Amino acid sequence: MWKTEKMTSLLCITMISLALAGSAYGQPTNLPIRPTVMVLGVLGENVTLPCLLLSEHAKDAIAHTGVRVKWTKVEEDEALNEDVLLSMGFHKKTYGSFADRVFMNAADNEDATLTITDVSLADAGKYRCEVINGMVDILEEVILDVQSILTEGVVFPYSPSVGRYNLNFANATQACLEQNASVASLEQLHEAWKGGLDWCNAGWLSDGTVYYPVTKARGPCGGNKGPGLISYGLQNKQMGRYDVFCFASALKGSFYWLVQPDRLTFDEAVQACVDDGAEIAKVGHMYSAWKLEGFDRCDAGWLADGSVRYPISRPRKNCSPTEAAVRFGGFPDKMEKSNGVYCFKDE
Numbered sequence: 001m002w003k004t005e006k007m008t009s010l011l012c013i014t015m016i017s018l019a020l021a022g023s024a025y026g027q028p029t030n031l032p033i034r035p036t037v038m039v040l041g042v043l044g045e046n047v048t049l050p051c052l053l054l055s056e057h058a059k060d061a062i063a064h065t066g067v068r069v070k071w072t073k074v075e076e077d078e079a080l081n082e083d084v085l086l087s088m089g090f091h092k093k094t095y096g097s098f099a100d101r102v103f104m105n106a107a108d109n110e111d112a113t114l115t116i117t118d119v120s121l122a123d124a125g126k127y128r129c130e131v132i133n134g135m136v137d138i139l140e141e142v143i144l145d146v147q148s149i150l151t152e153g154v155v156f157p158y159s160p161s162v163g164r165y166n167l168n169f170a171n172a173t174q175a176c177l178e179q180n181a182s183v184a185s186l187e188q189l190h191e192a193w194k195g196g197l198d199w200c201n202a203g204w205l206s207d208g209t210v211y212y213p214v215t216k217a218r219g220p221c222g223g224n225k226g227p228g229l230i231s232y233g234l235q236n237k238q239m240g241r242y243d244v245f246c247f248a249s250a251l252k253g254s255f256y257w258l259v260q261p262d263r264l265t266f267d268e269a270v271q272a273c274v275d276d277g278a279e280i281a282k283v284g285h286m287y288s289a290w291k292l293e294g295f296d297r298c299d300a301g302w303l304a305d306g307s308v309r310y311p312i313s314r315p316r317k318n319c320s321p322t323e324a325a326v327r328f329g330g331f332p333d334k335m336e337k338s339n340g341v342y343c344f345k346d347e
């Protein structure tokens with residue numbers, strides 16, 4: 001919201017300076033000042049802030065040696081502005097947290113576009129591109145917003161076969177890893193909660209705190225607190241025993257139900273996937289396929305941890321009638337020919 005307001009006010013400033021410049025030179029101006037541009041970057045990736053110099057004046061200007069291009073990160077209080085990059089002909093200098101992390105694309109002489117590599121959340125904000133040669137000064141402002149790729153993953157609660165509240169922090173880390181996942185961050189749990197995750201058992205998060213997410217407050221599950229992320233705070237990593245919230249990202253391979261004539265024991269299930277050139281799927285694979293690929297199958301199948309589950313994304317009678325969910329069928333006796341199997345094949 002504030003960004004929209006900012007943009008509007010920037011636009012006004014731009015218009016005003018255009019008008020002033022016009023009157024100062026006593027002629028209609030086509031100074032290459034354009035409205036603020038908004039750019040969306042993804043955490044950890046590269047992002048490009050445009051500063052194209054399209055006017056004839058500008059082309060001459062930047063082709064001319066001695067032209068300076070200056071990129072600045074602009075703060076609310078201009079006194080706190082941060083230098084990003086200074087370019088004078090062949091000489092380039094980068095500053096502070098931007099040192100060796102930014103470069104000008106300079107594909108041709110019309111381009112002062114800046115690339116920031118390995119974007120961090122702290123990089124978000126307003127940037128100013130100035131091209132200065134004494135005759136034509138070009139000013140362009142770009143607002144950079146940075147998002148993490150939270151949507152490209154899924155948070156799921158996990159408890160081991162020995163039952164709930166059995167994991168200290170090291171166990172929890174190991175448990176997620178074994179499901180091809182990592183321990184979720186508070187930010188990830190928060191996103192999942194906003195997406196409807198409701199779970200009444202407390203679990204570890206990556207910073208050593210313990211939470212549970214409640215979207216429908218009831219009885220002991222946030223009954224007197226209302227919906228939200230309910231916190232047990234920082235817990236003792238050795239002594240504390242909880243479940244865990246794991247985070248699995250998008251699959252780099254295929255998750256599938258292995259068509260088999262008969263039900264299988266656990267060992268047969270493991271072998272059947274191997275015989276198919278794959279491995280028995282992990283819990284994280286199933287959640288990822290379910291949440292991010294809409295995988296839906298109403299057949300209970302073995303997974304690598306010895307549990308039996310099935311993923312439903314189209315709720316229907318006899319298959320998770322009220323909600324899309326990964327259904328849990330417990331940790332059955334591994335010797336019984338009780339279930340089918342889900343496999344995972346790496347790309």
Ligand SMILES: *[C@@H]1O[C@H](CO)[C@@H](O)[C@H](O)[C@H]1NC(C)=O
Pocket residue numbers: 044045046117118
């Ligand atoms: C970011 O840019 C650098 C330098 O051009 C390049 O080496 C790197 O592969 C790029 N990273 C991504 C994620 O595109």
Ligand SMILES: *[C@@H]1O[C@H](CO)[C@@H](O)[C@H](O)[C@H]1NC(C)=O
Pocket residue numbers: 160162166167168170171
């Ligand atoms: C937790 O870790 C300890 C030490 O590595 C191990 O002995 C124990 O079996 C683990 N518990 C669970 C439930 O994984």
Ligand SMILES: *[C@@H]1O[C@H](CO)[C@@H](O)[C@H](O)[C@H]1NC(C)=O
Pocket residue numbers: 177180181182252253346
């Ligand atoms: C999950 O497995 C893939 C390979 O299939 C691997 O690239 C990825 O790092 C694993 N993720 C986690 C969190 O273990």
